[in-house]
Amino acid sequence: MTGIALGGGFSHPPEQAARAFRAVLEAVSRPGTIWTVEGAVPPAPLTVAAGTVLLTLADGTAPVHLAGDADCQPVRDWITFHIGAPLVGAEGAMFAVGRWQDLLPLGRFHPGDPDYPDRAATLIVLMNDLTNAGARLTGPGIKDAARLSLPEIAAFQRNAVQFPLGLDFIFTAGDRVAALPRSTKVEGAACM
Amino acid sequence: MTDQAYNFAYLDEQTKRMIRRAILKGLAVPGYQVPFASREMPMPYGWGTGGVQVTAACLTPEDVLKVIDQGADDTTNAVSIRKFFQRTAGVRVTESTGEASVIQTRHRIPEAPLREGQILVYQVPIPEPLRFLEPREAETRKMHELEEYGLMHVKLYEDIARHGEIATSYAYPVKVEGRYVMDPSPIPKFDNPKLGDCPAIQLFGAGREQRIYAVPPYTQVVSLDFDDHPFVASKAPHDCDLCGADESYLDEVIIDDAGGRMFVCSDTDFCAGRQAAGHRGRLSPAEVV
Structure with a gap:
């Protein structure tokens, strides 16, 4: 275990986790809105936002799957030291972290059970950028319509059709975070 | 002033993470009751232990908290919960609906319109709207899974057969986004129209029954009724x-x-x-x- 793994956690966990959760709560409640979080400095390729979300939501009872280049020793060490979450395959993950192409195919992740739809996985997607442009979002939490730069359209449409089953997504870029719960309807649209 | 013997907002961090995960899943599936490992709180069941745990998981040091009991800020339940969070979280408190960022409520929605940035936390005694019609949890869970809500309409119909109108006056069942039938907690049905298309986030916590559910902002919430006996907010x-x-x-x-x-x-x-x-x-x- 290197020194990198020991640093980069919350300095004041209760307060920082509370603020980060409120940002995530607003993001999930209002799909398409972009919020800023801070506190974690995780090893690359994790973003500040992805690390902060993991510190806020994951723990020893919430298995995490690392996809693609997120599955590297520094990230494994960092999660083991700060979060203590079991690192598992896609099938058993409550949270998964990775770039969009590394998370595919989405069928590997658990979409919840018909009688317990809350048991679905949450995917934390590492993005280069997040803007309010591109896909058109409607549904609960959105007054009229919102726009968000999603990595693709069809996968999210297929996901929404399964409602009340389905995966929930948290997008992170730098210290910015946005969310797309399974309840949101996604339409493809040219960037504005 | 914060009681330093306790963690911020009383609950330990692992408990808060568990509750936070449940809240987020509740928001992703509006109206669905998410099971959670409700903790013993330093107050009896029936005093809002579910609401208190949801509030504790949501509070930040910058929040301004309002607590109401049947609409009143000055009743025992409201005063004691407000003092609890003043002591354990050190947050500012208010009686003004407009100033508050988090409002914990027992059985009312404030008259003043809520706005974006506010969270309304309901204390819920019995979260399962079908519970008095079907006592078995395994059965009600199956009914939600299959969207089998005929029984609830039979109950409302029996109201009409017996009283000439839908006599249910509080905890009036609603359907959220056309999918889950939800108990809006024992708010008077006068408040039901405020549930839908609300700019604030609405979270529901049932401590004894160990359930959390949620209605995101701007969500469709319809009170169940019949074409010839429409819902009336009385x-x-x-x-x-x-x-x-x-x-x-x-x-x-x-x-x-x-x-x-x-x-x-x-x-x-x-x-x-x-x-x-x-x-x-x-x-x-x-x-x-």
Whole structure:
């Protein structure tokens, strides 16, 4: 275990986790809105936002799957030291972290059970950028319509059709975070 | 001032993470009851242990907290929960609906319209709307899974057969986004129309029953009814005797042994605000000039 793994956690966990959760709560409640979080400095390729979300939501009872280049020793060490979450395959993950192409195919992740739809996985997607442009979002939490730069359209449409089953997504870029719960309807649209 | 012996907002961090995960899943599936490992709280079940745990998981040091019990800021339940979070989280508290960022409520939605950035946390005694019709959890869970809600309509129909109208006056069942039937907690049905298309986040916590559910902002919430017996948001047909309001939900108060009574706004902040603005009701004290 290197020194990198020991640093980069919350300095004041209760307060920082509370603020980060409120940002995530607003993001999930209002799909398409972009919020800023801070506190974690995780090893690359994790973003500040992805690390902060993991510190806020994951723990020893919430298995995490690392996809693609997120599955590297520094990230494994960092999660083991700060979060203590079991690192598992896609099938058993409550949270998964990775770039969009590394998370595919989405069928590997658990979409919840018909009688317990809350048991679905949450995917934390590492993005280069997040803007309010591109896909058109409607549904609960959105007054009229919102726009968000999603990595693709069809996968999210297929996901929404399964409602009340389905995966929930948290997008992170730098210290910015946005969310797309399974309840949101996604339409493809040219960037504005 | 914070009691340093406790973690911020009383609960330990692992418990808060567990509750936070449940809240997020609740928001992703509006109206669905997410099981959670409810903790013992330093207050009895029935005093809002579910709401307190949800509030504790949501509070940040910058929040301004308002707690109401049947609309009132000054009743025992509201005062004790407010003091609890003043001591354990050190947050600012208020009685003003507009100033609050987190509002924990027992059985009312404030009269003043809520706004974006606010969270309304409901204390829920029995989260399962089908529980009094079907006591078995395995069965009600299956009914939600299969969207089998005919029984609830039979109950409302029996109301009509027996009373000539839907007599259910509180905890009136609603359907969220056309999917899950949800118990809005025992709010009067007068408040039901405020559940839908609300700019604030609405979270529901049932401590003893170990369930959390949620209604995101701007979500469709429809009170169940029939074409020939539409839902009516009823209230006592009076004006407030202290502030004269004719649009607020009223409490009936017995004031003597001779059957005398008065009607007052159940929302104390709303009523006090109107009185401060010069509105007067039938029983208002005479003006001191």
